[in-house]
Amino acid sequence: MTEAMRTPVQLSARSLTRHFTTRIPGRFLHAKRTVRAVEDVSLDLIEGRVTAVVGESGSGKSVLARMLARTISPTSGELILQGLPIAKHAKRTLDYASRVQLVLQDPYASNNPVHRIRHSLARPLLIHGAHKNDVENLSKAALARVSLEPPERFLDRYPHELSGGQLQRVSIARALCVKPNVLLADEPISMLDVSVRLGVLNLLRGLCDDEHLAVLYITHDIASARYLADETIVMYAGQVVERSRGTALVDEPAHPYTQLLIASVPNPTDPTSQAPVRSEHSSFEIAEQGCPFAPRCSFAMDVCRQSDPPDFKVGEGHSSRCWLYASEPEAVVEVALTERRREGEATKT
Amino acid sequence: MIAEPLDTETIAKVSESPSTETEGSIAPNDVVLEVRNLSVDYGVGDKMVRAVNDVTLKLRRSKVLGIAGESGSGKSTLVYAMTRLLRAPGVISGGAVTLNMTNDDEADSSLDLVTASEKELRKIRWSHVSIVLQSALNALNPVYRIGREFDEVLKIHRPDMSKTQRRNRAVELLTMVGLNEDRLTRFPHELSGGQRQRIMIAVALALNPELVILDEPTTALDVVTQREIINELLDLRSHLGFAMIFITHDLSLLVELADEIVVMYAGQIVERAGAIELFEAPRHPYTLGLLNSFPPMHGERRELEGIPGSPPDLSDLPAGCNFHTRCPYAMERCSREEPALVALGDSERSVACWLHAADSSERVPIELSRQVRTASASAAPGGDES
Numbered sequence: 001m002t003e004a005m006r007t008p009v010q011l012s013a014r015s016l017t018r019h020f021t022t023r024i025p026g027r028f029l030h031a032k033r034t035v036r037a038v039e040d041v042s043l044d045l046i047e048g049r050v051t052a053v054v055g056e057s058g059s060g061k062s063v064l065a066r067m068l069a070r071t072i073s074p075t076s077g078e079l080i081l082q083g084l085p086i087a088k089h090a091k092r093t094l095d096y097a098s099r100v101q102l103v104l105q106d107p108y109a110s111n112n113p114v115h116r117i118r119h120s121l122a123r124p125l126l127i128h129g130a131h132k133n134d135v136e137n138l139s140k141a142a143l144a145r146v147s148l149e150p151p152e153r154f155l156d157r158y159p160h161e162l163s164g165g166q167l168q169r170v171s172i173a174r175a176l177c178v179k180p181n182v183l184l185a186d187e188p189i190s191m192l193d194v195s196v197r198l199g200v201l202n203l204l205r206g207l208c209d210d211e212h213l214a215v216l217y218i219t220h221d222i223a224s225a226r227y228l229a230d231e232t233i234v235m236y237a238g239q240v241v242e243r244s245r246g247t248a249l250v251d252e253p254a255h256p257y258t259q260l261l262i263a264s265v266p267n268p269t270d271p272t273s274q275a276p277v278r279s280e281h282s283s284f285e286i287a288e289q290g291c292p293f294a295p296r297c298s299f300a301m302d303v304c305r306q307s308d309p310p311d312f313k314v315g316e317g318h319s320s321r322c323w324l325y326a327s328e329p330e331a332v333v334e335v336a337l338t339e340r341r342r343e344g345e346a347t348k349t
Numbered sequence: 350m351i352a353e354p355l356d357t358e359t360i361a362k363v364s365e366s367p368s369t370e371t372e373g374s375i376a377p378n379d380v381v382l383e384v385r386n387l388s389v390d391y392g393v394g395d396k397m398v399r400a401v402n403d404v405t406l407k408l409r410r411s412k413v414l415g416i417a418g419e420s421g422s423g424k425s426t427l428v429y430a431m432t433r434l435l436r437a438p439g440v441i442s443g444g445a446v447t448l449n450m451t452n453d454d455e456a457d458s459s460l461d462l463v464t465a466s467e468k469e470l471r472k473i474r475w476s477h478v479s480i481v482l483q484s485a486l487n488a489l490n491p492v493y494r495i496g497r498e499f500d501e502v503l504k505i506h507r508p509d510m511s512k513t514q515r516r517n518r519a520v521e522l523l524t525m526v527g528l529n530e531d532r533l534t535r536f537p538h539e540l541s542g543g544q545r546q547r548i549m550i551a552v553a554l555a556l557n558p559e560l561v562i563l564d565e566p567t568t569a570l571d572v573v574t575q576r577e578i579i580n581e582l583l584d585l586r587s588h589l590g591f592a593m594i595f596i597t598h599d600l601s602l603l604v605e606l607a608d609e610i611v612v613m614y615a616g617q618i619v620e621r622a623g624a625i626e627l628f629e630a631p632r633h634p635y636t637l638g639l640l641n642s643f644p645p646m647h648g649e650r651r652e653l654e655g656i657p658g659s660p661p662d663l664s665d666l667p668a669g670c671n672f673h674t675r676c677p678y679a680m681e682r683c684s685r686e687e688p689a690l691v692a693l694g695d696s697e698r699s700v701a702c703w704l705h706a707a708d709s710s711e712r713v714p715i716e717l718s719r720q721v722r723t724a725s726a727s728a729a730p731g732g733d734e735s
Contacts, residue, residue, distance in 0.1 A: 056571040193420055194600070194639060195642055196660070197642060198644075199655055201644075221572075222572075227653070264576035266602040
């Protein structure tokens with residue numbers, strides 16, 4: 001705890017929430033629905049630490065990254081950059097962009113295919129006030145930083161001439177050349193080949209350790225989060241359902257969703273660990289009321305369907321948003337089970 | 350039309366008999382697909398790129414063959430060539446693919462798919478061999494309701510079926526993959542990715558094929574959905590007894606799923622072994638590197654190295670072994686001569702690496718000469734020679 005207090009927090013999010021309004025498909029006019037993409041998420045990105053956000057598609061992890069990069073404005077909640085709150089409706093300034101940089105999933109989509117790498121690197125440098133004469137050297141330094149050597153060989157290449165892993169390094173170099181304090185990496189390895197993924201992960205780790213960047217690592221691959229992260233956050237349906245420091249989250253998962261996620265990872269060392277799921281309803285279904293995971297949860301109790309659980313502490317620096325960890329879980333379970341028996345199938349429909 | 354359940358017990362016994370090599374002696378039909386020295390080129394002349402180079406494979410009935418490899422390793426090209434779905438500029442430049450079919454009405458027959466005519470191919474496609482592609486959204490027609498996908502297949506291949514029979518079969522198939530029959534009237538965009546992939550699997554199974562080829566069927570899916578579909582597939586296979594070729598870049602998934610795995614690199618098979626042997630006792634440095642590229646879910650956190658360098662450019666392959674520029678064990682010989690895929694000792698596994706050559710004076714590194722520990726693997730005798 002004391003250590004966390006001493007390490008400077010670069011970027012904090014306080015109760016970030018983003019709702020989108022959509023029409024209900026198939027219904028005419030007035031029928032509208034609110035999609036709660038991100039609901040009440042708070043996190044601190046700390047210098048020299050990697051914070052991982054794990055979740056399936058649709059869990060809101062990318063919306064969260066974009067809110068942190070301020071390319072999407074939050075419905076409510078607050079961002080605090082280096083101790084200074086960002087005014088809610090303030091424009092995204094150049095200064096903010098130079099401190100917080102975003103790296104996206106697909107390097108072929110995020111690098112302009114008709115421009116050489118030189119151009120991709122020079123643009124942010126010039127925009128952020130580098131002198132024209134320094135651009136060449138700064139670009140080379142940026143490429144060297146992500147171990148693309150010799151840099152001269154890469155500057156005049158086009159994106160299609162590089163492999164996915166190399167181009168993702170270019171994307172990271174481009175983000176780094178404005179000297180940010182915070183790097184947001186949204187699924188940086190999911191499009192890359194297996195053999196080069198570790199290289200990018202080790203690069204992120206190195207940037208964190210050597211240059212004290214605060215890194216947000218967004219992924220659907222819980223094993224890579226375990227490998228890289230100092231703090232791991234699991235998101236489901238826009239909410240943080242579990243978070244822990246270190247590897248506790250994977251080693252002793254508390255939330256049923258995290259347990260399901262871990263059981264689903266192919267694990268050749270333990271072929272008996274097979275997720276017991278098999279039903280159409282286990283696909284993405286979100287409750288309107290109560291815990292969003294309740295419809296898929298095999299431990300779901302009555303209380304889960306009625307009210308949203310708060311965070312419960314399950315260990316040192318480890319919390320889970322699940323009623324199972326309420327202070328008197330036996331009592332809660334007991335009440336829920338009797339009520340469940342009584343209501344039977346009625347609640348399901 | 351109804352699934353004839355194959356007796357997997359007897360099949361397993363037959364497949365253990367050592368003399369399946371000699372055709373016609375015991376059970377020629379034990380092998381459902383045999384690929385011999387298949388090569389595929391893209392383009393001609395100077396710009397020619399060999400995407401699949403001299404691949405030889407054998408797939409036994411009701412078994413799962415996993416093909417692992419990175420993008421560009423030729424794994425998809427290989428199955429497109431096998432099924433003759435390859436489009437220009439891809440050309441099959443050599444080899445043979447034999448499909449052994451069992452028919453209900455006629456005598457068992459076999460067909461060389463490389464030389465088969467379009468008419469013959471039409472007959473075997475879907476009823477004997479079907480394929481599930483990675484992107485179900487692209488494979489399903491967006492303006493067809495799901496029911497029509499089933500209806501069309503059955504109408505063409507089973508003209509004697511009535512409309513009601515076709516619908517019943519479609520409902521039966523949907524139930525098999527765990528979907529409700531009301532999905533028949535939906536459009537693909539109304540379904541989730543996992544549901545679409547289930548539909549693809551159901552459509553592929555519509556005519557009880559003997560061989561189902563799955564090209565990265567779960568890559569675009571979330572890990573929980575992937576697990577559901579994998580369990581589903583294994584379930585279906587044990588009921589229906591079809592053989593599977595499963596292509597993926599995720600080696601750890603294959604280890605769980607497959608009976609035998611081939612690892613491809615730059616269009617060639619570099620290692621072939623039983624799933625457990627491959628996982629516990631890899632022999633090729635590339636396989637070892639791939640296995641080490643997956644961060645573990647247990648144990649102490651330590652830095653992993655992965656494989657240095659980047660995946661090969663097929664138009665500019667190095668001399669000698671294709672992998673030697675990235676290989677930590679590369680010897681002088683590796684840059685000169687290309688290793689062939691040879692059997693290791695008297696075991697069923699084979700590897701293309703000079704480290705394991707009989708005349709090699711080098712000591713095989715300890716991590717490439719491990720023994721299989723698991724008791725369940727003892728059925729396959731002789732992990733290796735070391």
